[in-house]
Amino acid sequence: MRTATFQYFIIFLAQGHLRLEAGIDRPKGCVRMRNILEEKMKKGMMKVVLAFYILFCCALAGAAQQPLPLIPFPAEVEFAAGAFRLDEKTSLVVSPADSAELKTIAGILQDKVRTGVGISVPMSEAGMKAGKSISLELVSDPELALHGGESYRLKVSADGIRISAVQAHGLFNGTMTALQLLEAGKGEVPCLSIFDYPRFSHRGILIDPARNFLSVAMVKQVIDKMSQLKMNVLHFHLVDDQGWRFESKIFPKLQQIGGATGYYTQDQLRDLVAYGQARYVTIMPEIEMPGHSRAMLAAYPELTCSGEKVEVAAHRGIFTTTLCPGKPEVYEFLDKLLKEVAGIFPSYYIHTGSDEVAARDWESFAPNRELGENLRQKGNKGLQCYFINRVNQTFLGMGRRMTVWDEMVDCLPEGSRVQAWRSIKAAETAVDAGHEVVVSLINPWYLDYPEWLWKLKKVYKFDPVPAGLGAEKHKLIAGGEGCLWGESAPEETIMPKLFPRIMAIAEVLWSPEESRDWRSFKCRKKSVQKIFEDQGVKFFLYFPLGPF
Structure with a gap:
């Protein structure tokens, strides 16, 4: 039994490595491999093998692409070959160029990249130009519009990061995704495409x-x-x-x-x-x-x-x-x-x-x-x-409109929302x-x-x-x-009580x-937690007795 288990584990590692080298989405690839293991092994060393699997998914950094350090995880991700590397020659562009709202979003991104990555990204007043850039663009996109104003697309190529949305809120959400990627990679982001939108408003x-x-x-x-x-x-x-x-x-x-x-x-x-x-x-x-x-x-x-x-x-x-x-x-x-x-x-x-x-x-x-x-x-x-x-x-x-706690659920006022607790x-x-x-x-x-x-x-x-x-x-x-x-x-105690559970x-x-x-x-939490810790968030959970 031990020999068979070991053989399955080696096959699992090899298959996982090949999938990752091919650029398949790491978390989904890990889920597929886990399912293969669970089908193959019904007893014996299952827990041990799954433990090695988790370590493998989280720690295989040198040989293959790491899990995307994103929380919350996007709706759709596709990988491509190559990477974008942020440097001092990268410019930040908004379109339309005269939008004060977009400039505010760009300014927040500038500040966070400067403190989190250590690189100052200048705003380009002349619009798109040759060279690397991070662009924030309001666009007409029926598919994005179908998913609401918070949805966005993010495309990373060797030349830059392009974030597009039908409303400014979507662009802000896209910049927060880009920020996590930039901070986790210290300015280096794998080439990919993201299409993303929220489940709840x-x-x-x-x-x-x-x-x-x-x-x-x-x-x-x-x-x-x-x-x-x-x-x-x-x-x-x-x-x-x-x-x-x-x-x-x-x-x-x-x-x-x-x-x-x-x-x-x-x-x-x-x-x-x-x-x-x-x-x-x-x-x-x-x-x-x-x-x-x-x-x-x-x-x-x-x-x-x-x-x-x-x-x-x-x-x-x-x-x-x-x-x-x-x-x-x-x-x-x-x-x-x-x-x-x-x-x-x-x-x-x-x-x-x-x-x-x-x-x-x-x-x-x-x-x-x-x-x-x-x-x-x-x-x-x-x-x-x-x-x-x-x-x-x-x-x-x-x-x-009024929101009330659920004690009022049997006599709710017109137009009110309920908060169920x-x-x-x-x-x-x-x-x-x-x-x-x-x-x-x-x-x-x-x-x-x-x-x-x-x-x-x-x-x-x-x-x-x-x-x-x-x-x-x-x-x-x-x-x-x-x-x-x-x-x-x-x-x-506010931050230690919020984190990490608010990430979930x-x-x-x-x-x-x-x-x-x-x-x-769990794989992604480690990287994202490091991002927040570098920003000064304390994760040490100080609970004398909780609320009792």
Whole structure:
């Protein structure tokens, strides 16, 4: 048995080497060879051979082409002979040449190539010219248009790198692919062609400065790194029981009392929005209501049913002090506040939380009881449904839409999105009702939980689409998010908690489902992790006790 196993392994190595020398896509070639092995060997040394296989795929550097160091992995890749080598004579060209948006993209690429590769690439004001170049071109391309504005083509030849797209967002995505290739190869990139597009439109990260305030510099670092992974939504959990982080000109006591431990001025928030827009990251704010609102109510206690004074929460937990659904002045307050928030954040969706409402005084408040008599659902749940649907009128009036957590799945407001966090069943219920869903299940996409609990492989293997969902309903799964809640995430732990698991989530949300492969991801992760480490990202996972 040992002799036969060894012979199969030698044949496997030889076949793999020939395929790689022929220029076949390394990760797909590795998958094919793995399948051959699995068919040949059903027992005995299988695990040992597969272990050697993984080492072979990742380490065969001198004899053949290495796995493309790309996360997320593109939809389609074709290799050609030769390589492009970046040097000081390479120019950077945009077309149309007078596009300020394209020049911004080119400037970001210039900065990152200078710091990551050590070569300054000048911008050519004269357009295309003889010699090596990196070109960013807006084009008319029906196939790209079919896959949306984030799709792109990237072609590498000995003379340069050409990135084309029908919209600027696609060009930015292409530059991030080119950047990973350039940084991994220290300026040398194999000749190839890539056709790429996202699987989902919403590819997000949640960060939570409400519980642990984060500096503007840290928020920008998160935006920068997520954009390199083609993630495009920063879910910004700005308020909760423990803190209010949005400066309100209309209701200044919100930050004076609720934001005593730190808040963002409106100028800082506009700066963050612009920083994200330049990197095609939308910042979606979350203003929690009616629960998780103790910091708001410490400033304006008259918005509770009892009117009693409360303090900003000093510890984690679910608190019983909430906004009062039976007080008209609550809706007047929120209408003004939400319009002020929308004036800072252009995001089409604004999150209102609406989760974990544990009010104890609603049914003892006479106007609530009167209101409840005419509601389909009784008790606190009926009052909460009334509350969130009434607040939704402000959103509809602004031409915006609300996102809510899945506790509201049985009484969703018109036009709202659901964020499923407790179970995939909530996603199915929302889709059946015709609502879009963002999936971020606590197990395994809550990144405040330690990696020894939600391991990288488990994160990678999770898919946000419920099993058996039909093609038409599949379209209602907008995407997903990795959520990093702040109770146990002070600033110095943000990057170690995000990485490397956010790399896995990025690939799940971008790459075609049929092309995802755990072993291929492991091979590529090593190279891409080195790129981020060279940029200063810490991967050491510091979890005292996780979120417990």
